[in-house]
Amino acid sequence: MPACHILTTMPGSILLESNASMAMAPLCVGASFVLQTSLERVLKMNSPVRKTVFVVALLLSVLWTSTSMAELKIERVKYGGWPNCVRMSNGTIELIATTDVGPRIIHFGFIGKDNEFFEDPKQLGKTNAEKWLAFGGHRLWLAPEAKPRSYHPDSKPVKAYQKDQSVQLIQPIETDNGIQKEMLITMAPSGSKVTVDHKLTNRNLWAVEVAPWALTVLAPGGRAIFPQESYSPHPDIPDFPDQKIDKKFYLPVRVMTLWSYTNLADPRWVFTRKYIVLKQDPKATNPQKLGLSNRQNWGAYLRNNHLFVKINPYQDGAIYPDHGCTFETFTNADMLELEGLGPLVKLAPNGGTTTYSEDWHLFDNVKADNTDKSLDASVLPKVKSILK
Numbered sequence: 001m002p003a004c005h006i007l008t009t010m011p012g013s014i015l016l017e018s019n020a021s022m023a024m025a026p027l028c029v030g031a032s033f034v035l036q037t038s039l040e041r042v043l044k045m046n047s048p049v050r051k052t053v054f055v056v057a058l059l060l061s062v063l064w065t066s067t068s069m070a071e072l073k074i075e076r077v078k079y080g081g082w083p084n085c086v087r088m089s090n091g092t093i094e095l096i097a098t099t100d101v102g103p104r105i106i107h108f109g110f111i112g113k114d115n116e117f118f119e120d121p122k123q124l125g126k127t128n129a130e131k132w133l134a135f136g137g138h139r140l141w142l143a144p145e146a147k148p149r150s151y152h153p154d155s156k157p158v159k160a161y162q163k164d165q166s167v168q169l170i171q172p173i174e175t176d177n178g179i180q181k182e183m184l185i186t187m188a189p190s191g192s193k194v195t196v197d198h199k200l201t202n203r204n205l206w207a208v209e210v211a212p213w214a215l216t217v218l219a220p221g222g223r224a225i226f227p228q229e230s231y232s233p234h235p236d237i238p239d240f241p242d243q244k245i246d247k248k249f250y251l252p253v254r255v256m257t258l259w260s261y262t263n264l265a266d267p268r269w270v271f272t273r274k275y276i277v278l279k280q281d282p283k284a285t286n287p288q289k290l291g292l293s294n295r296q297n298w299g300a301y302l303r304n305n306h307l308f309v310k311i312n313p314y315q316d317g318a319i320y321p322d323h324g325c326t327f328e329t330f331t332n333a334d335m336l337e338l339e340g341l342g343p344l345v346k347l348a349p350n351g352g353t354t355t356y357s358e359d360w361h362l363f364d365n366v367k368a369d370n371t372d373k374s375l376d377a378s379v380l381p382k383v384k385s386i387l388k
Contacts, residue, residue, distance in 0.1 A: 072189045074162055080106060081125020086160055086167050088187045093362060095187065095194060098137075100127050102158040103169035103183040106137035108194070109306075110364065116301075116308050118217045118335035129155040136217050136335070140181045140198045143213035143321040143341055150213075152176040165189065178204035192362040193386070199355045202347035211321040212342040212356035216310065217335050222303025223370070224278040224329045224336055225379060227296040229253045231273065255324040257291035268331065270370045277370050278329055280336040287332040291325030298383050299327045299338050307366040307382055310338055311359040318343035361386050 071091040079085040082100040089095075089111060096107035106124075109116045119136040126133060132151040142150050152174040161168040166186040173180045182199040198212045230253075235245045258264075266288055270277040278288065294314060301308045314326050321344045322328065328339040342356030361382075368378035 072165055072187065074167060080119065082106075082127075084157075088167060088185065090187055090189055090191075092190065093187070093192045093194070095185070097160075097167060097169060097183075097185060099158050099160045099169070101135065101155045103171050103181055104135060104137050104139050104154065105183075105185065105196070106135065108138070108360070108362075110192075110362065113306075114219070114304065116219060116303070116306060116362065118219045120334075127155055127157075129153050134217070138196070138214065138216045140183060140200075141213040141215055142177065142179060142200070143211040143344075145213075149177045154181075173203045177208070178202065179208065179210065192360075194360040195357060196360065197355060197357045198342070199353060200347065202349060202352040205349050207346050207349055207352070209344065209346045210354070211344040212354060213321070214340045214342075214356060214358055216308075216338045216340075216360075218280070218301045218308065218338060219303060220280050220282050220333075220335055222280055222301050222336065224280075224331070224338055225300040225302060225375065226276045226292060226294060226327060226329070227298065228272075228274050228276060229295060254295070255291075255293035257323045257325050257328075259289045261287060262289055272370070272372045272375075274372045275370075275375050278331060278336065280331050282333050284331070284333045287330060289328065289330040291322050291328040293320065293324045294327040297387065299329070299340075300379060300383065301336065301338055302366060302368060302379070305364065305366055307363040307379060308338070309361045309363070309383055309386065310340055311361070311386065312340040313388075315343060320344060359386070 073087075073089050075087050077085050077087040077096065079087075079096050079098075082098050084099045085106070086097045086099060087094060088097075092111065093109065094107070094111050095105055097103070097105045105117070106119065107115045107117060117137045120134055123133045123135050130153065132153045133155060139154065154171060156172055158172075159170045161170075163184075166184050169183045169185070171181050180201045180203055182201070184197040184199070186195045186197075188194070196214065198214050200210060200212050202208045232249045233239045233243070233245055235247050235249055238245060263286070266286070268279040268281055268284065268288060270279070276290070276292075278290070294312070297311055297313045299310050299312075312326055320326055321341055326341055328341065330337040330339065340356070340358045342354065345354045347354060363382045366378055366382060368374045
């Protein structure tokens, strides 16, 4: 199917433009077909039989495509004071990406339900800010964290292109660091899966060492859930007689990174044998943060019986930032962040790139407390159903 583009012809504006050259090419996913142009081409044909066959084929194509893909819609909407946003929906979930600022996904959730993402009401709708604004939602940063490098204000318009069932967002080159950020957002035609591909491009004349860092800022009142690595007893101290234990378990199986303000005695933390849980508390006065080398490849956020799951496959042999973290979490009184990180790489000058991809899934009617038994029964089966 030929690509259909959403182009920003002026700052923040969106134009639907089809590059279709065939008579049966759709304008875009979920939109009407360009029937008038197609029929005009058919009517110019000489053979009456060819005309009839072509018209029938055209109508069948329209019927098939509208039936099979009608649930996936990509459209321009106003949101949060920004006039030029892109909404993607498939009948179950919806997300909204901004083009007046970004690249950023400001809304994600079940259709007709609350936004799973945090929004800062004092910052929504603002543009061209001189200082970095949090806004809320999902954003792409540079790791390791540094100021001003990581805090470039993403408050200017981005280019937006529709490619089949995906939306690509491309920001201007960041003047603080010479890096250009991109997101490619793909929503499944049904269900709750979204894939977000993140890309960093080095536009400097020198090499830059960096890692892509995808921060999903979630609404208050929930709990982040991370799996512990699988248990094994000490090779010399078996749990039962004659137990065979791999000698690799003399060595550590994970990295846990703590910040200067991390307080593991804070009651928001819950450590069980199988899970690490961090509660978001609107009454909290101090932030908390923790990072993990997560070889179980997932992290989740449970709020109001909705389970948001982020998948980030661990790459053996890769070097990750912050002493080896693939997942991190941060919380304060306003929100909680579920953060995924890609490998640390040195980008070549004049166009060197790195990419990082993560999958999102959203489940309804999930209830669990902070015990292994409850999380095993309610959360783990959902996660196993989507892990590859």
